[in-house]
Amino acid sequence: MTRLLAIATLLAACTLATAQAQAPARVSVEGAVHTADTFTVPPGGRLSAAALAAAPTPEAYPTGAMLLRRQALQPQVRLKAGLAHDLAELQRDTDDPALRAIAADLAAWLVTAPVTGRVRTELEPRRLEFMPEADFPAADGDRIVYPLRPATIRIVGAVVTPCELPHAPMRDARDYLARCPTRAADRDWLYIVQPDGEVHRLGIASWNRSPPQALAPGAVLYVPLPERALRKLDGDFNAEFAAFLATQPPSPPAGGPTP
Helix, strand or coil, X not given: CHHHHHHHHHHHHHXXXXXXXXXXXXXXXXXXXXXXXXXXXXXXXEHHHHHHHHCECCCECHHHCEXXXXXXXXXXXXXXXXXXXXXXXXXXXXXXXXXXXXXXXHHHHHHHCCCCCEECCCCCXXXXXXXXXXXXXXXXXXXXXXCECCCEEEEEECECCCEEEECCCCCEHHHHHCCCCECCCCCCEXXXXXXXXXXXXXXXXXXXXXXXXXXXXXXXXXXCCCHHHHCCCCCXXXXXXXXXXXXXXXCCCCCCCCC
């Protein structure tokens, strides 16, 4: 499903170029911007036109900004449904009560998680002007959301309770785990979901230890379920769950609303 999601997302970002070249696109920009509005981008126009018109404030966090695109919704609906199916199978088939409890917790969270249609791209307005490969053609109905800069990172997955911890610059991702007890977790791998939607798999065992990896504010650490327990499932559950996490809004600042 992860490969299919990546292909579908790429198509969603790129396939309507001909139609977009012939008609204007309405793009809404919201969040930490000077002018939250729906902008009409001329035929053939790019996302940077709407982003520059909205003018993110100095408090905005472009690293966690989200492009939400209608064409990306359906692949993410299928991804979410597949994950829900896998978690139901795992709860039914496992003999491990801790693993069954984790699967139930993840399933309960998944029910509440929105399908956003997020497409990963650069959304810092000035950088877009100099990165034409990231400055996608605007599509009608696009939404761009600029959040405020978060001050924490989250740890989810095979943990006793999801944790929200203060972000520390340059701290290795693995160091955060000591403050968030795990259960029924894979001992070899950890997934990093950076606030721009980039996903990394980090080796944490002695045999596969990856170089230190710092987190950006608002990142999510996904503690995966043990691979041995997932062999009966189709696909790569842990990678797919991390991919779905990458579509979610970043954590808001303390006391702030979720975008």
